[in-house]
Amino acid sequence: MIQVEIRKRINTYDGFHQLEINTTFAFHRVTQVLGDSGVGKTTLLKVIAGLASVDAGSINFGDETWLDSESHIFLAPQQRGVGFVFQDYALFPHLTVREHLLYGSNDNGYVQRLLSMGRMEEFAGHRPGQMSGGQQQRLAILRALATKPRLLLMDEPFSALDMNLKGLLIAELKQLIMEMKMTCLVVTHQPFDAGDFADESYKMKEWG
Amino acid sequence: MDWTPIWLSIKLSFITTCILLVIGLPIAYWLSLKSSWPKLVLEVLITMPLVLPPSVLGFYLLLAFSPQNALGRWLHDVFDVTLVFSFSGLLIASIIYSLPFMINPVKSAFAQLPRSMSEASYTMGKSRSQTLFHILVPNIRSSIITAAVLTFAHTLGEFGVVLMIGGNIPGVTRVASIAIYDSVESMDYAGANKYSLVLFSITFIIVMAVFILNRSLVKSPLE
Numbered sequence: 001m002i003q004v005e006i007r008k009r010i011n012t013y014d015g016f017h018q019l020e021i022n023t024t025f026a027f028h029r030v031t032q033v034l035g036d037s038g039v040g041k042t043t044l045l046k047v048i049a050g051l052a053s054v055d056a057g058s059i060n061f062g063d064e065t066w067l068d069s070e071s072h073i074f075l076a077p078q079q080r081g082v083g084f085v086f087q088d089y090a091l092f093p094h095l096t097v098r099e100h101l102l103y104g105s106n107d108n109g110y111v112q113r114l115l116s117m118g119r120m121e122e123f124a125g126h127r128p129g130q131m132s133g134g135q136q137q138r139l140a141i142l143r144a145l146a147t148k149p150r151l152l153l154m155d156e157p158f159s160a161l162d163m164n165l166k167g168l169l170i171a172e173l174k175q176l177i178m179e180m181k182m183t184c185l186v187v188t189h190q191p192f193d194a195g196d197f198a199d200e201s202y203k204m205k206e207w208g
Numbered sequence: 209m210d211w212t213p214i215w216l217s218i219k220l221s222f223i224t225t226c227i228l229l230v231i232g233l234p235i236a237y238w239l240s241l242k243s244s245w246p247k248l249v250l251e252v253l254i255t256m257p258l259v260l261p262p263s264v265l266g267f268y269l270l271l272a273f274s275p276q277n278a279l280g281r282w283l284h285d286v287f288d289v290t291l292v293f294s295f296s297g298l299l300i301a302s303i304i305y306s307l308p309f310m311i312n313p314v315k316s317a318f319a320q321l322p323r324s325m326s327e328a329s330y331t332m333g334k335s336r337s338q339t340l341f342h343i344l345v346p347n348i349r350s351s352i353i354t355a356a357v358l359t360f361a362h363t364l365g366e367f368g369v370v371l372m373i374g375g376n377i378p379g380v381t382r383v384a385s386i387a388i389y390d391s392v393e394s395m396d397y398a399g400a401n402k403y404s405l406v407l408f409s410i411t412f413i414i415v416m417a418v419f420i421l422n423r424s425l426v427k428s429p430l431e
Binding site: 046049050051076077078080082083084086088090091092093094103104143144146147149 | 322324328330331332334
């Protein structure tokens with residue numbers, strides 16, 4: 001399991017707040033992280049990915065220590081084997097859809113499977129600027145899967161998808177996650193967004 | 209017309225631009241990351257040539273490079289190099305003088321890229337340098353071209369620093385701007401006009417080329 005015990009002072013629109021999290025996430029499960037806007041959901045994902053620092057705390061991924069502020073252990077994001085779907089997609093404007101996936105994987109068969117899963121084969125040669133918001137969001141999800149991560153962190157990953165496509169993508173994504181024994185944390189502020197997708201829920205507390 | 213000063217100016221501008229491209233990109237990238245006091249001081253130093261009279265910069269470089277002083281003497285004793293009144297000295301002075309023209313636009317371009325773009329690359333297992341060269345640099349290509357052109361054009365028109373460091377040695381340090389000044393001094397207005405026209409034409413063509421190359425990406429090379 002993933003053990004997270006962190007403290008971090010974060011700056012929000014109404015001043016500084018103390019983000020305190022002490023929880024565990026089960027391996028090979030999809031956990032939905034819920035909470036109101038500004039409660040620190042994105043920060044939590046970034047801390048787990050190694051993209052944000054904490055004031056104090058620790059993160060253990062099974063037997064591996066990713067972060068331990070007391071022992072000054074900080075594993076770089078590159079070494080954590082994490083896939084991240086960013087809320088703003090964070091796509092690379094100069095790369096085509098296929099190049100995005102090949103940036104993370106040399107396995108052509110797997111890249112083809114991802115393209116098929118995201119219904120992106122016909123856009124494989126397109127750049128992000130030539131695609132709709134929904135297509136870009138699908139690409140962001142596929143790119144995060146390209147490295148075959150152990151832990152998939154997704155920040156509002158389905159917000160721009162239409163209901164029909166969302167249903168199809170979620171079903172296949174869930175199958176891939178189970179097949180590859182990934183652990184997944186999905187941040188959403190709308191519980192129904194990932195309702196069919198998540199196995200567990202974790203609600204983040206409001207500021208005290 | 210003696211084409212040597214024109215050729216020397218182009219050679220100086222080209223080498224300066226190439227060297228600044230190599231050293232400027234990593235410096236600009238580093239400066240675009242989280243700010244700190246040492247970075248602030250370095251940024252101020254890099255920007256100084258923009259506001260400092262060229263003669264002031266030239267004077268201090270002349271003092272520094274002079275074999276009478278510590279740095280110049282050390283360079284002479286250890287490497288047998290004399291930078292004053294030499295092309296090498298001119299080159300170093302040009303690099304220092306043109307630093308802000310390369311670094312400032314590139315640094316701004318790096319800073320404007322969303323941070324999540326780098327973060328996405330890191331989570332894909334890519335190092336900082338892989339991210340820099342495969343993801344960030346291709347996405348600020350137009351700014352790099354603009355910075356390179358500004359650096360080239362600025363070096364081409366350099367006068368004060370060149371005069372202080374290089375003097376006016378034909379074939380060695382007598383660049384086009386010095387040749388124009390020299391021609392005017394000796395009342396050879398026709399000669400000055402020829403050199404000026406050539407410099408004007410070269411600069412015009414370069415800036416025009418950048419406008420055409422970047423017309424869909426940037427509005428003006430000066431932005």
